[in-house]
Amino acid sequence: MNSWFVRLLVLAALLWCVTVPARAGDAQARIERHVHNGVASCATSVCHGKLKIQEKENVWLNEYRVWTSEDRHSQAYRTLGNDDSKKIAARLGLKSAKTAKICLDCHADNVPKKKRGRKFQISDGVGCEACHGGSEKWIKSHAEKTATHKKNIAAGMYPTERIDERADLCVGCHLGTKNRFATHVIMGAGHPRLSYELETFTANQPAHYTVDDDYVKRKGQPDADNAWLQGQIAAARRYLALLQSGLFEPGGMFPELAMYDCHSCHHPMDDQRWSRRRTGGAVKPGTLRLQRHHFIGTQAAAAVFASKQQQKALRDRINALLRAGQQSAAAVRKAASELDDWLAARQQQWRGKRSDTRKIRRQLLKLAAEDRAADYSSAEQVFLSVEALSYVLGDIDKQEKALDRLFKTVEDDKTYSPAKFAAVARAIKSGF
Ligand code: HEC
Ligand code: HEC
Ligand code: HEC
Ligand code: HEC
Structure with a gap:
């Protein structure tokens, strides 16, 4: 093989990496790539735990309040302790839904033990990092003045603003993946049928952001x-x-x-x-x-x-x-x-x-x-x-x-x- 051909191959490979969209179904792997620091790391009153929307900032900064008080995802782990879940678990012969991997995979941010930071708690349910990705490499930098969305993404933040990427993320629990799936055995034990439509579910998840001018500047105009x-x-x-x-x-x-x-x-x-x-x-x-x-x-x-x-x-x-x-x-x-x-x-x-x-x-x-x-x-x-x-x-x-x-x-x-x-x-x- 001569050298220009090798160079062409390298170039083609590089171009492929840049232009080919991420393979469908790899959202979960990317979400789990870095350590999850836990909701408590996002929720302090100087960060995303403010009581009210901060009008002067790019983002609301009360996202934690919206999530805990209105968003079902914050209750997903608690659901595993309710009477319905107890019945489901008993019928399936599980000791407890709260410790069963098959339930935690969708009802919590069930990353492997070695990907859990000091403040991580499984009881947080579907927390910030279950959608925004492990924050290990961006937790500090994303709040600095020099932060850009591009840098955040490069550091492992999940691109939830991109509709194809968001779709891939949400279906991971709302339809399932090859690793986590609500089988007919689980349905037969009493689990509700899963129904899902991305636009409707995006609208139904209580918003913790607004698409305004500065959002468009940072992330582009949603299509x-x-x-x-x-x-x-x-x-x-x-x-x-x-x-x-x-x-x-x-x-x-x-x-x-x-x-x-x-x-x-x-x-x-x-x-x-x-x-x-x-x-x-x-x-x-x-x-x-x-x-x-x-x-x-x-x-x-x-x-x-x-x-x-x-x-x-x-x-x-x-x-x-x-x-x-x-x-x-x-x-x-x-x-x-x-x-x-x-x-x-x-x-x-x-x-x-x-x-x-x-x-x-x-x-x-x-x-x-x-x-x-x-x-x-x-x-x-x-x-x-x-x-x-x-x-x-x-x-x-x-x-x-x-x-x-x-x-x-x-x-x-x-x-x-x-x-x-x-x-x-x-x-x-x-x-x-
Ligand atoms: C890690 C798994 C997981 C991911 C990822 C996930 N969800 Fe969910 N979602 C759940 C679970 C579990 C519930 C049910 C919580 C409960 O009631 O216990 C839920 C509930 C909801 C509900 C409320 C449904 C209802 O009937 O009221 C909406 C809306 C929703 N999710 C939208 C989304 C959207 C939009 C995305 C992607 C941006 C998403 N979800 C990503 C697991 C997930
Ligand atoms: C593939 C992901 C997935 C798996 C696996 C899964 N669930 Fe769910 N579960 C969901 C989603 C998504 C919802 C919300 C459905 C909706 O409202 O659209 C839900 C809803 C529920 C509800 C009803 C909650 C409510 O507020 O009405 C119960 C109870 C429940 N799950 C228990 C369990 C138990 C127990 C297990 C383990 C045996 C389990 N789930 C496994 C995704 C899953
Ligand atoms: C079920 C998935 C899900 C969960 C859980 C979740 N988010 Fe989000 N978040 C989204 C989506 C979807 C968007 C809108 C698309 C975008 O701009 O990335 C978003 C947007 C944001 C934004 C960006 C707003 C902007 O103007 O750029 C911030 C900040 C944010 N979320 C913080 C949090 C925090 C903090 C938590 C936990 C308390 C959290 N999110 C939990 C899905 C989620
Ligand atoms: C090929 C036929 C078939 C399909 C398709 C099917 N089921 Fe079933 N389902 C059954 C049978 C058979 C039983 C067992 C009934 C019994 O034990 O009395 C059952 C039991 C159940 C039960 C428990 C009811 C009971 O009386 O114990 C639930 C809930 C359930 N299915 C939900 C679903 C959901 C949700 C889907 C779609 C995702 C689905 N089923 C698809 C045949 C089917």
């Missing part, structure tokens, strides 16, 4: 029109990664029922829901059905960004996955990988403007109205997405009545009726 779609694709890809992980094989269970559509099994027998149109025609009545709701957002976006031929390719891949879900872990892995390739190729490419956001919202309601998004979890995603996009489009007040009607149909999964959901979607569609 409101693409945040929802990035969240949808990230969730879809995480689901596909889980389907290819050891959860299914080797060592896992096939079929792992928590990867299937919960309500395809859990609804009364006299409420017959299967139809060719609803299920996309891929699976027979009375057979197992993988979750389709992770792909509803992408399907709506494809109708805006992709050719008819490409839309069909997406449908075919989703249907192939549903069929594989009735065959074997190997078939699931193959179909999941092919669908993931399709999504990966579009994740960086699909970027819309305001008018596209409006079109996507219409497509979501069209899918619903045509009775093609009728599984409960799909209906839930449609509702959450249409609502989130209405905030982005700034017409949430105008749409309030219609959104209320749609919400009533998905409010309670026990009384959910696919036909009613589709009928309401048809009735309100023209107003969007």
Whole structure:
């Protein structure tokens, strides 16, 4: 090999490091890279523990107060001591949910012992560093006058402001990873079903920051029109990664029922829901059905960004996955990988403007109205997405009545009726 070729290789490798986005699913590794000093290290009254928002500072400095008094994440460890958790633990044969790794992994900042600083307490639950990363290398420097966001990130702070990175972080607990997952055994013991949509969950987490001029100067302008779609694709890809992980094989269970559509099994027998149109025609009545709701957002976006031929390719891949879900872990892995390739190729490419956001919202309601998004979890995603996009489009007040009607149909999964959901979607569609 001659030397210019070697130099070219080195250059290519360097460029690759700079331009290729972090691999999906490595949020947890990056969060855990450095020592976690514990919430107490952030919470003093000279730091993030002020009583009120400090108007003159870049950041609020009362983040700790917001987190302890309003944010569920501060209660996540305490939850493990409540009666529901005691029942779950007893049914699973665990000594205590408060000491079980499987529970602590999502309900606390469960970094390995050697990554815990002096003030670290597991009882803090999902603390600051569970999202912002171990502060070992930036705890001092990030408060100095010379600090910049870039330097903080280089020192190991997690880039929560970047929507793709945030998506990867939140799905790590709200869907799971190959290392931490709420299996059907855990669900069967009484754990609530996990439902998640990034935009909605970002809005529902009590804010401890404002996106104002100085925020934009430090971190850039958030891309409101693409945040929802990035969240949808990230969730879809995480689901596909889980389907290819050891959860299914080797060592896992096939079929792992928590990867299937919960309500395809859990609804009364006299409420017959299967139809060719609803299920996309891929699976027979009375057979197992993988979750389709992770792909509803992408399907709506494809109708805006992709050719008819490409839309069909997406449908075919989703249907192939549903069929594989009735065959074997190997078939699931193959179909999941092919669908993931399709999504990966579009994740960086699909970027819309305001008018596209409006079109996507219409497509979501069209899918619903045509009775093609009728599984409960799909209906839930449609509702959450249409609502989130209405905030982005700034017409949430105008749409309030219609959104209320749609919400009533998905409010309670026990009384959910696919036909009613589709009928309401048809009735309100023209107003969007
Ligand atoms: C380390 C795991 C973990 C991470 C990371 C995480 N969460 Fe959570 N989140 C939880 C747990 C556990 C709960 C439930 C807490 C409880 O009630 O005990 C929760 C609850 C919530 C709730 C309240 C849900 C409800 O039904 O009211 C919202 C909203 C939320 N998370 C948003 C987010 C967002 C947005 C992100 C990413 C920026 C995120 N979470 C990252 C574990 C996590
Ligand atoms: C993959 C991550 C994950 C695992 C593993 C997990 N949980 Fe959760 N748990 C969550 C999230 C996220 C929520 C909040 C759901 C929501 O509201 O959207 C939650 C909610 C709960 C709730 C209901 C809390 C409430 O306020 O209503 C209980 C109880 C609970 N978990 C107990 C447990 C126990 C006990 C274990 C261990 C056997 C466990 N969890 C394992 C992520 C997880
Ligand atoms: C569940 C995840 C989560 C937890 C827990 C969490 N944060 Fe955040 N935090 C975020 C997200 C998301 C943002 C907004 C995106 C951004 O600017 O990075 C943010 C933003 C911030 C900002 C930046 C505000 C700005 O204007 O730049 C500060 C400071 C902050 N958080 C401090 C804390 C502190 C202190 C705690 C603990 C008391 C905490 N956070 C807990 C997710 C979290
Ligand atoms: C293939 C069918 C199937 C799917 C899909 C499925 N379950 Fe189940 N579920 C079962 C069976 C079978 C039981 C055991 C019922 C029993 O013991 O009486 C069960 C039990 C449960 C229980 C305990 C109820 C009881 O009576 O003990 C809960 C809660 C539960 N599942 C939640 C879920 C959630 C959440 C999902 C989706 C993530 C899901 N299930 C997906 C078949 C399924």
